[in-house]
Amino acid sequence: MKTALVSVILLVISASCAMAQDNGEIAVFTKNKVDPFFEEARVGADVAAKGLGYSTVQYAPTRPNNFQEQIAQVEDAITRKPKGMVFVPVDTKGLKPSVDKVREAGIPIVNFIDTGDGNFNSYVIYDDHRMGADVTRILAQKLGGKGKIVIIEGIKGSATSDNRTAGAQETLKSYPQIQVVAVQAANYQRLQALQVMENLMQQFPEIDGVIAASDNMALGAIEAMESAGHSGTQVVSMDGTIDGVQAVAAGRLLASAEFSGFQMGCTAVEIIDRVTRGEAVPERLELKAEMITKETADKFGQPLEKRTCKSLKDLGVAS
Amino acid sequence: MIAEVARTTRLRGNRARNLLPSKTLGASVVLIILVPLFGVFAGGFLSPHNLVNIALQSSILLLIALPMTLVILTEGLDLSSGALLSLCGVVLALLLVAGYSIPLATLAAMAVGLLFGILNGFCVANLGMPPFVVTLGTLGMAQGLALALADGNAVSGLGPEIEAFSAFRFFGLPVLVLIAIAAYGIFHVVLYRTTFGRYVIAVGGNAEALRLSGVSVRLVHGAVYAISGATAGFAALCMIARTNAGHPTIALGMEFDAIAAVVLGGTSFERGNGWLFGTVLGVLAIGVLRNGLNLIGVDTSLQLVAIGALVIAVLLVERLASDRSASA
Amino acid sequence: MTETTQTSAFRTFRGDTGAPLDPELRSIIARFVVLAVLCAGVALLNENFLSVANFTNVLRQASLLFLIAAGATLVIIAGAIDLSVGAILTLSACVAAGVIHATGSSGLGIATALAIGVSAGLANGILVAGLRLPPFLVTYGMLWILSGGALYYMGGIPITGFPREFRFLGSGFLLGIPVPILIMIAIALAGSVVLHMTMVGQQIVMMGANRAAATLAGIPVRRNLICVYVASGACAGLAAVVALGRVNSADPGMGDPLLLPSIAAILVGGTSLFGGTGTLLGTALGALLLTIVLNAMNLLTIGSAWQPFATGIVLVGAMLADAFLNRRRS
Numbered sequence: 001m002k003t004a005l006v007s008v009i010l011l012v013i014s015a016s017c018a019m020a021q022d023n024g025e026i027a028v029f030t031k032n033k034v035d036p037f038f039e040e041a042r043v044g045a046d047v048a049a050k051g052l053g054y055s056t057v058q059y060a061p062t063r064p065n066n067f068q069e070q071i072a073q074v075e076d077a078i079t080r081k082p083k084g085m086v087f088v089p090v091d092t093k094g095l096k097p098s099v100d101k102v103r104e105a106g107i108p109i110v111n112f113i114d115t116g117d118g119n120f121n122s123y124v125i126y127d128d129h130r131m132g133a134d135v136t137r138i139l140a141q142k143l144g145g146k147g148k149i150v151i152i153e154g155i156k157g158s159a160t161s162d163n164r165t166a167g168a169q170e171t172l173k174s175y176p177q178i179q180v181v182a183v184q185a186a187n188y189q190r191l192q193a194l195q196v197m198e199n200l201m202q203q204f205p206e207i208d209g210v211i212a213a214s215d216n217m218a219l220g221a222i223e224a225m226e227s228a229g230h231s232g233t234q235v236v237s238m239d240g241t242i243d244g245v246q247a248v249a250a251g252r253l254l255a256s257a258e259f260s261g262f263q264m265g266c267t268a269v270e271i272i273d274r275v276t277r278g279e280a281v282p283e284r285l286e287l288k289a290e291m292i293t294k295e296t297a298d299k300f301g302q303p304l305e306k307r308t309c310k311s312l313k314d315l316g317v318a319s
Numbered sequence: 320m321i322a323e324v325a326r327t328t329r330l331r332g333n334r335a336r337n338l339l340p341s342k343t344l345g346a347s348v349v350l351i352i353l354v355p356l357f358g359v360f361a362g363g364f365l366s367p368h369n370l371v372n373i374a375l376q377s378s379i380l381l382l383i384a385l386p387m388t389l390v391i392l393t394e395g396l397d398l399s400s401g402a403l404l405s406l407c408g409v410v411l412a413l414l415l416v417a418g419y420s421i422p423l424a425t426l427a428a429m430a431v432g433l434l435f436g437i438l439n440g441f442c443v444a445n446l447g448m449p450p451f452v453v454t455l456g457t458l459g460m461a462q463g464l465a466l467a468l469a470d471g472n473a474v475s476g477l478g479p480e481i482e483a484f485s486a487f488r489f490f491g492l493p494v495l496v497l498i499a500i501a502a503y504g505i506f507h508v509v510l511y512r513t514t515f516g517r518y519v520i521a522v523g524g525n526a527e528a529l530r531l532s533g534v535s536v537r538l539v540h541g542a543v544y545a546i547s548g549a550t551a552g553f554a555a556l557c558m559i560a561r562t563n564a565g566h567p568t569i570a571l572g573m574e575f576d577a578i579a580a581v582v583l584g585g586t587s588f589e590r591g592n593g594w595l596f597g598t599v600l601g602v603l604a605i606g607v608l609r610n611g612l613n614l615i616g617v618d619t620s621l622q623l624v625a626i627g628a629l630v631i632a633v634l635l636v637e638r639l640a641s642d643r644s645a646s647a
Numbered sequence: 648m649t650e651t652t653q654t655s656a657f658r659t660f661r662g663d664t665g666a667p668l669d670p671e672l673r674s675i676i677a678r679f680v681v682l683a684v685l686c687a688g689v690a691l692l693n694e695n696f697l698s699v700a701n702f703t704n705v706l707r708q709a710s711l712l713f714l715i716a717a718g719a720t721l722v723i724i725a726g727a728i729d730l731s732v733g734a735i736l737t738l739s740a741c742v743a744a745g746v747i748h749a750t751g752s753s754g755l756g757i758a759t760a761l762a763i764g765v766s767a768g769l770a771n772g773i774l775v776a777g778l779r780l781p782p783f784l785v786t787y788g789m790l791w792i793l794s795g796g797a798l799y800y801m802g803g804i805p806i807t808g809f810p811r812e813f814r815f816l817g818s819g820f821l822l823g824i825p826v827p828i829l830i831m832i833a834i835a836l837a838g839s840v841v842l843h844m845t846m847v848g849q850q851i852v853m854m855g856a857n858r859a860a861a862t863l864a865g866i867p868v869r870r871n872l873i874c875v876y877v878a879s880g881a882c883a884g885l886a887a888v889v890a891l892g893r894v895n896s897a898d899p900g901m902g903d904p905l906l907l908p909s910i911a912a913i914l915v916g917g918t919s920l921f922g923g924t925g926t927l928l929g930t931a932l933g934a935l936l937l938t939i940v941l942n943a944m945n946l947l948t949i950g951s952a953w954q955p956f957a958t959g960i961v962l963v964g965a966m967l968a969d970a971f972l973n974r975r976r977s
Contacts, residue, residue, distance in 0.1 A: 039803030076613035156471035456963035463956020620798035627791025
């Protein structure tokens with residue numbers, strides 16, 4: 001029994017030791033291993049790191065979105081002395097002491113995806129507020145400026161969800177004939193969004209439009225409506241996941257917005273590389289979210305293996 | 320009639336088992352194997368800095384596991400500890416934001432925990448309801464309250480005092496580690512040096528004798544849940560210090576980790592036998608495993624498997640050991 | 648021991664005082680009454696509640712909860728517990744999804760889900776019955792291992808899109824009734840028959856009531872324990888198929904939020920954690936009760952933050968009611 005245990009441990013260790021690369025290691029922190037979006041971010045970071053000669057080590061809490069675990073992982077990662085860290089915080093306010101510890105250890109750290117309150121070297125994000133506003137405008141125009149809609153939020157309190165919802169609701173103020181009959185959270189989960197939509201359809205027999213904070217949830221809502229034989233409700237969402245893009249191309253989803261975790265991962269790693277070489281980096285980089293509609297759908301949603309990173313130069317950032 | 324026979328058999332079994340050494344192997348074996356292993360394969364594992372980290376990372380779990388040991392000694396369990404910690408954390412955070420001082424807010428949080436603990440204790444001891452069910456119910460209630468009070472978000476903006484508190488170090492040890500050590504000291508004294516502690520051990524092992532000697536078994540039985548609740552309230556202060564916010568769902572599942580730590584440390588569900596220091600070893604075993612795996616950079620999915628495998632492996636070792644000593 | 652001797656010993660266990668109504672029947676009737684009152688109350692408050700569409704939704708959601716909890720009910724009646732059911736569902740669903748995408752065969756997918764459920768149940772059973780390890784921690788350890796396995800298998804990306812025939816079990820209709828509801832009825836009936844009318848069923852109840860005496864009476868305790876764990880795993884595997892059919896996607900987090908509600912459903916249904924008493928019908932009623940409460944909260948737009956609170960209250964309420972009912976008898 002004990003020998004079996006030891007051999008398993010040794011196997012695990014050898015399986016996870018990365019191949020030594022010239023330039024050292026970058027630690028990548030994501031919120032969980034359950035949401036496919038973070039897989040895109042991890043792959044993006046890996047691809048960029050490999051291209052620049054770094055190896056990566058990936059950290060995600062075993063209990064999804066568990067902040068206490070993330071703090072412990074940061075502390076342990078510091079002991080590994082990586083060349084840099086790329087980090088999306090589970091909690092955007094409470095991470096400050098952890099980030100301070102990282103900086104004190106002399107390790108550069110870049111924040112990506114969700115803006116956090118910490119002394120980061122740089123931030124790579126999308127403007128969630130603008131994203132929410134833009135897709136909402138598409139929906140409002142499709143509805144001819146009137147109708148009843150519901151908003152399905154992600155995780156209340158997460159920066160992306162709150163900002164996207166805020167963007168949506170502010171835009172709707174310019175369409176007084178559109179009424180928001182309900183705002184409910186589905187924690188970015190597809191099954192939950194499905195059940196939320198089912199219940200909402202009971203409460204409000206007439207729903208003309210749905211704004212979902214993520215493609216994953218929109219697809220859950222669409223499942224609910226299609227099984228109930230409801231057609232004609234327009235759904236918009238954000239993220240531009242592979243599933244989402246397919247749904248837009250097929251006409252099930254009206255529009256989505258490109259929230260490329262892959263690109264953010266790439267760019268964050270590139271910025272770390274610049275910092276370690278002593279070069280200047282932008283303090284804050286806001287990537288522009290392109291709208292994904294039926295006409296433009298074929299430009300998006302490539303499988304992860306085929307994607308390439310746009311370098312900082314491609315994005316128009318001076319070196 | 321048969322029930323009568325069964326009960327007497329159990330009591331007799333208890334006395335026999337009290338003569339055998341309690342099962343202390345589990346967590347010790349884990350530590351003896353893992354520490355050198357990680358020392359060799361995980362760079363920096365044995366550095367003082369990392370060892371302090373392990374202590375720091377285990378401190379809050381220990382605060383939950385210590386009262387859990389008492390509860391399990393009375394043949395119960397408290398599934399609501401994690402949710403209570405979260406709820407008390409939210410309450411504490413809200414009070415801090417409203418401008419109350421840390422000591423006052425902590426007392427308030429402990430009061431909330433105590434209230435739920437008393438509710439648990441009453442239902443278990445006075446109404447005779449199964450602890451699993453009662454504490455599962457209180458889990459739901461506390462969780463719901465926490466979410467409602469915090470309005471789904473984390474309560475932040477707690478002010479600089481908390482940051483100063485969490486950054487405080489004495490002899491190089493972070494304040495949370497010192498608190499955990501002090502907590503262990505207190506629980507050790509209470510359990511092994513006070514009459515109350517003796518009653519707690521007796522409730523699990525030989526409640527009849529206790530009743531016959533005129534002690535209110537119900538009071539002792541219920542008190543352990545009250546202690547568990549109040550301690551969760553205090554642990555909330557530590558959690559807030561660590562995460563700098565009051566999260567309504569931060570400690571979800573922590574009670575299961577605590578139960579695992581207690582049982583791995585040698586306290587058993589069935590017999591009212593227990594070892595408080597074993598709980599410390601159990602908590603450290605979990606902390607060492609997670610820390611070591613992080614240092615090596617093991618993938619999240621394999622970490623999950625490792626933790627589960629650890630639990631089952633330890634149970635197997637304990638079973639083999641008790642079989643051997645039973646037949647010896 | 649002959650069959651009749653075992654049965655009469657069983658009656659003595661249960662403290663059968665010859666009262667007019669079997670205690671389990673009383674508890675079921677009480678729950679029916681509560682359910683009826685609850686439905687009436689909610690219907691008064693919200694006119695959409697009693698609509699066919701809403702009720703179908705409720706029954707469908709409750710069936711999934713019931714399926715996960717069905718096998719675990721037997722485990723609890725037998726005096727043990729299974730904390731790994733949610734993780735078994737997750738792993739079964741994920742691997743089945745992968746198999747379907749790889750082979751295109753729905754039949755193979757269903758078989759895979761059931762096979763994984765059965766294997767996981769077998770592992771639990773062997774550890775608990777064969778190696779005599781404590782059920783709580785063993786199934787808790789298995790929960791971690793199976794969750795990790797699912798996470799590893801999926802590599803962080805969900806699997807979406809299954810063929811129509813496969814989805815039938817989750818989102819199809821038969822004679823106008825959603826299939827999950829029919830599955831719930833079928834399993835509840837079959838399980839109840841096994842539990843109340845077969846030798847094995849009676850043995851399971853006796854084991855839960857008093858393990859030591861059951862062993863003395865010659866009951867094959869170990870074999871039966873393994874059987875109930877296998878049943879629990881199989882039900883979780885079946886529930887995985889239904890869930891996949893419903894959501895059309897598999898991800899490594901799908902089963903986690905279902906564990907505590909499934910245990911709550913079992914407990915609310917009147918099954919005692921001490922073992923020795925309980926019914927599958929009770930679990931079905933428990934699942935219905937909990938689902939209706941949550942549905943009502945949605946319809947009445949009570950914030951979702953209060954849902955765990957409501958679940959807790961229902962649980963404690965059910966326990967208090969049972970304690971009250973039983974106290975009056977003695």
